[in-house]
Amino acid sequence: MTDTVGLAEAVGVAGIRRIYYYSCVRRILRCAGAVAPAFILILFALSGCYSGSRPPRIGAAAPDFTVHDSDHTVTLSQLKGQVVVLNFWATWCAPCVEEVPSLVQMQERMKAKGITVLAVSVDVDDSNYRRFVRDHSVNLLTVRDADQKSNALYGTFKFPETYVIDRNGVVRRKFIGAVDWTEPDVIEYLGKL
Numbered sequence: 001m002t003d004t005v006g007l008a009e010a011v012g013v014a015g016i017r018r019i020y021y022y023s024c025v026r027r028i029l030r031c032a033g034a035v036a037p038a039f040i041l042i043l044f045a046l047s048g049c050y051s052g053s054r055p056p057r058i059g060a061a062a063p064d065f066t067v068h069d070s071d072h073t074v075t076l077s078q079l080k081g082q083v084v085v086l087n088f089w090a091t092w093c094a095p096c097v098e099e100v101p102s103l104v105q106m107q108e109r110m111k112a113k114g115i116t117v118l119a120v121s122v123d124v125d126d127s128n129y130r131r132f133v134r135d136h137s138v139n140l141l142t143v144r145d146a147d148q149k150s151n152a153l154y155g156t157f158k159f160p161e162t163y164v165i166d167r168n169g170v171v172r173r174k175f176i177g178a179v180d181w182t183e184p185d186v187i188e189y190l191g192k193l
Contacts, residue, residue, distance in 0.1 A: 057154065057155075057163070057171045057174065058171055058172065058173070058174060059170065059171070059172075060170065060171060061169055061170055061171075062076060062084075062086070062163065062165045062169050062170065062171045063076075063153045063154065064076050064077045065149065065150040065153055067120060067143045067144075067145045067149075067150055069126075069143050069144040069145070069146075070126065071143075072141075072142075072143045074118065074141065074143045076118065076165075077169070079116055079118065079165075080167070080168070080169050081114070081167055082114045082115065082116045082167060083113075083114060083115045083116070083164065083165065083166060083167060083190060083193045084115075084116055084117075084118055084163075084164075084165040085103070085106075085107075085115065085116070085117045085118070085162060085163075085164055085165075085181075085190070086118050086120065086154075086162065086163040086164075086165060087099075087103060087117060087118065087119045087120065087160055087161075087162045088120050088122060088150070088151040088154070088156045088159055088160060088161045088162070089119060089120070089121055089122070089159055089160045090121060090122045090123050090159050091121065091123050091128050091129055091132040092123070092128075093159040093160060095159070095160055095177055095178035096159050096160040096178070097132075097136075098178045099160050099178040099179060099180075099181070100119075100136055100138060101136070102179070102180045102181040102182045103117050103119065103140060103181050104117075104137070104138060104139055104140060105181070105182050106181035106182055106186070106187065106190075107139070107140055108139070109182075109187070110187070110190055110191070113190075113191060114167070115190055115193075116141060117140045117141065118140075118141050118142075118143075119138070119140045119141065119142040119143075120142070120143055120144075120145050120150050120151065121142060121143070121144045121145065122144075122145060122146070122148045122151055122159065123144055123146065124146050126144065126146070129144045158176055158177075160175075160177065160178060160179075161174070161175070161176050161177075162174070162175040162179065163175075164189075164190070164193070166193050167193065172193065173189070
């Protein structure tokens with residue numbers, strides 16, 4: 001004897017589940033179809049948030065400044081006609097300390113090509129600054145701007161931050177963070193300015 005009532009119920013339940021499953025899938029696909037254009041439109045709109053513009057100052061004249069410390073008076077415009085690597089740094093900044101030896105090496109290698117590093121320290125403590133320059137043989141044109149007016153003029157607040165200024169006094173590039181200034185790509189870039 002065969003129980004057809006139970007079989008019919010089982011087939012009916014399975015069929016209902018199948019119908020329910022497919023109707024859910026259809027609803028999800030319909031919702032996705034309605035949401036997808038909106039999602040694509042939102043992504044397209046958000047992509048417009050990045051204007052692709054260059055950082056401020058790139059392509060513009062480098063703001064001139066004069067810094068006086070106990071040893072030097074340096075005016076940026078006095079270096080016009082040279083490629084200036086303007087580096088804002090501090091002795092308490094670990095990435096700055098890491099970067100200094102490569103700046104010194106690059107300066108030695110590129111000085112004959114008219115490239116000058118101007119290292120502006122934002123240290124408040126003069127004795128720490130002097131000790132660092134002496135102990136690390138920082139053989140660069142360096143000056144201490146304890147009032148931090150020069151880096152404020154450039155909008156710099158993270159250290160190290162470096163601006164490459166061409167022979168006409170125009171800012172061509174900005175680097176944020178430590179850079180290995182002895183890298184062949186960097187040397188080649190500076191040599192072309």
